[in-house]
Amino acid sequence: MIRLLVVDDSALMRKVLGGIFAAEGDFELAFARDGLEALDLLPRFAPDVVTLDVTMPGLDGLACLDRIMLERPCPVVMLSSLTGEGAEASLDALARGAVDVLEKPAGAVSLAVDLFAPVLVQKVRAAARSRPRIALGLAARLRARHADLAPRPVSAAPPAPRQAETALTTDLTLPAAAAGGLVLVGASTGGPPALTAFLGELPADFPWPIIVAQHMPSTFTGPLARRLDGLCALGVQEVTAPALLAPGRVYVGRGDADVIVVRRPDGLMAAPAPAKADYPWHPSVDRLVESALDLVLPHRLVGVLMTGMGRDGARSMAVLRARGGRTIAEAEATAVVWGMPGELVRAGGASVVAPLETIAAELTALVT
Template sequence: MIKLLVVDDSPLMRRLLTEIFSAAGDFEVAVARTGAEALDLLTAFAPDVVTLDIHMPGMDGLACLDQIMLIRPCPVVMVSSLTAEGADETLEAMALGAVDFIAKPRGAVSLEIDALAPELVDKVRQAASARISRATRLRERVRARTGGAMARPVPRPRAAQRISVPRGPLPADGLVLVGCSTGGPPALDALLGRLAADFPWPIVVAQHMPASFTGPLARRLDRLCALGVSEVVKATPLHPGQVYIARGDADILITRRAGLLTAIAAPSDPELYWHPSVDRLVSSAMAQVAPESLVGVLMTGMGADGARAMTELRTRGGHTIAESVDTAVVWGMPGALVAADGASVVAPLDRIAGELMALFKA
């Protein structure tokens, strides 16, 4: 059984969430009305995973999360509103150590939450198995508190696993394609924050998120990174040293306009489960760019989005990097790439930026 602690000041939300997870059959549920009650239950109940409302009287969700990560680190899923303010708070929570978030229903909670129940259960079940490192989360909390101003941590001496023989240097023109989901925002910070402003290729990112969150994510990364970071909301020509974040609830495609590589936001493909789709991004890029001029990076996230297309990319002569199980919060997406023999290199998160730069110096 998965021991779940539901922390919410709303009696209705506590009741509805308890009913949903109890009905799933593999959860033992305890509830807390306040942040203080939640901290008391950390030892008494010893939860495997916590759902935590951001807005609570007294100790709010962010303050409670900070204490959870200090007292007894465990996977935390934030309960957030789909607003600009809610997005900023949720991204801050993920920088403080939360592994994922679930969105509150927009309208009548009791009417809409049943439709959200399968996603809620799936996310929390996956989060319960997420890897939480006390040292990593402490570093993330300090960086969040200082606005990213502290010095970047020195990578631990963990070697990347090279699955193919290194090739010669990459061509002058190409693209880096990055896919991630659960645990992705801090992973993107760790990856992009280690790249210099003169990085030679554009970087296009598909992070599974709602549309109201990807704009705030892009703005947050833009503040923390030397590279320029923006959200793709219209046809956007791609330039070296720039990062392009796919708009949520849509897909991002690579095309050519007036001879220039361009990213466009496209309606999400209903046949695909996750959006923005990493598979669709990579497939569209292979239709426009020679495989040897593409590098795919697949990082933390549940499911297998990106594994199929990146495996094809490697087969056709491209280069692919999978985040290793050592650092991935959820080793679903990169694990699927490794299982399909689609990864050229498997590397811990703190080595992926170095692997990218090494490709240009080969």
Template sequence: MIRLLIVDDSPLMRRLLGAVFTAEGDFEIAFARNGVEALEQLRTFKPDVITLDVNMPEMDGLACLDRIMLENPCPVVMVSSLTEAGAGVTLEAIELGAVDFITKPDRAVSLEMETLAPQLIEKVRAASQARLPSSLRLAERVRLRSGLEQRAPVMTTRRRMPISTGRRQIKAASANGLVLIGASTGGPPALDALLSRLPSDFPWPVLVAQHMPGSFTGPLARRLDKLCALTVTETTFPMPLSPGYVYIGKGDADIIVSMRPDGPVVMAAPSLPEHRWHPSVDRMVDSAMQHFAPARLVGVLMTGMGSDGAEAMTRLKEQGGRTIAESEESAVVWGMPGELVRRSGAEMVAPLEQIADRIMDMVERS
């Protein structure tokens, strides 16, 4: 049985979410109306996974999440609105340690819940098996337990890293290759860790397909741009592929490579029904292979549930491209990279903290 704690101040949402998971037959469910009750249930019910609303009385979702991650870390799935403000709060929650998020229906809640139920169940099941890094906010947890902190501090966004200071340099080259990164559950902090290690003179453009709604990818790109030496931008219209740039695929659409008379561009394309998740990693990789020689492509498949990207990156490796799968030891959910490994499509398997160096090695040798 999976022990699930549902935290929401709305009686209707508690009832609807409870019904969705009760129908599965393998969930033991407890409820809390706010953050204060959630912290008490954390100690008594000891959940395997928590769904946590953001806006609640007495103690809101962010403050509650902060306490959970410092006092008794547990996989948490945030319940968020689809607004841009909701996206900003959700990304802050992921930085604090939340594994994933689900979007709250914005109209007839009871009618939309049936449509959303399969995704809710899949995400919560994946989160219940998620691997929280042992280093997650370790210094803060130690200080708290030592009595040096009276409350759990909310993390603040770091400044952009100094350009190329104390970091490995790569000789400048023409933009005749691409790095293609796919991620899903656990992806935003993994992208932070990877992209912030690439120097400002990195010679190949970087494309990212991170599974997210359309209202979330813009705030994600702006947040990453503050943390990285490279320029990070959301792809909303055709843009020339340029070294020094990271292109984040627009959510609810796909990110593809196309060719124009003056050279290759990256652009958003309407999502296709044959791809379940968007932006689709498989479609991104396939489109890049239509316009670049496989030897000029590096594919990286990171944390996430499902198998998106495994099929296309396996083809890429078979045709002479380079591929990296995040290792099980560092991935929050080893679904996508694990599937790439099972298909023998990963040239290399590496923990998150080594992936940037492995990418630079591959680009230097190309």
């Protein structure tokens, strides 16, 4: 059984969410009407996963998340409104340690449940198997921010990281002819903070353009690109129209669609493309890599597959490596969910398996 704590100030949403998970048959449920009630339940119910509304009266979702990560770290899935403010708060939640975010149904909730329920259940199940990443310096920041609140005893420590895989370092130098090239990055669950850590380590003069396919709704990808642009030395933009690829630039695919590589008279471009049913996740990593392989010599491509559930990107990046390109898979020790990179490793498609903190250095070594 998966012990799930549902935290939402709306009685209707608590009823809807309770019905969704009760129907699954393997969830033990508890409910909280606000952040303070959730914190009171934490030590008594000991949830495996928490779903947490972003906007609540009193102790809101972000403040509650901070306290959960400090007092009893466990996987948290944030439920957000379909607004720009909700998207920014959701990205903030991911930076603070939430595993994933999901848009709450708008309008007539009962009419949207059939579409919302399968995605929610899948995300919560993945979260139950995940390794939540505790934000650096969280305890010190919280105690400074809430000096009037005496910290409660910590009832459970975050899980110890597993031993990292040894990076494969043989035959990694790109051919000398590859004076320029393209980096293709895929990520899903846990991706936004991983992208921040990875891209934040790359210098402003990084010589190749980078295209990112991060599984996310369109509500979130624009704010994500703006946030990364403010945190990284590289320029970052969302791909809402065809954009000419330039060195030292990062192109984030728009959510609910795909991002592909196309050729125009003035050069290669990152372009949005309508989602295709052949690819279950969007923006699709497989479709991005396949489009690049159609136009760019494999030895001028490097694929980076980071944390995320499922297998998107594993097949195409394995093909990329087989054709002479290079690939980097995030190590299990640092991945929130070792689904996508794990599938690449199991397929024999990873040139390098590296923890998050060294991926930027591994990539820089490959392209320079």
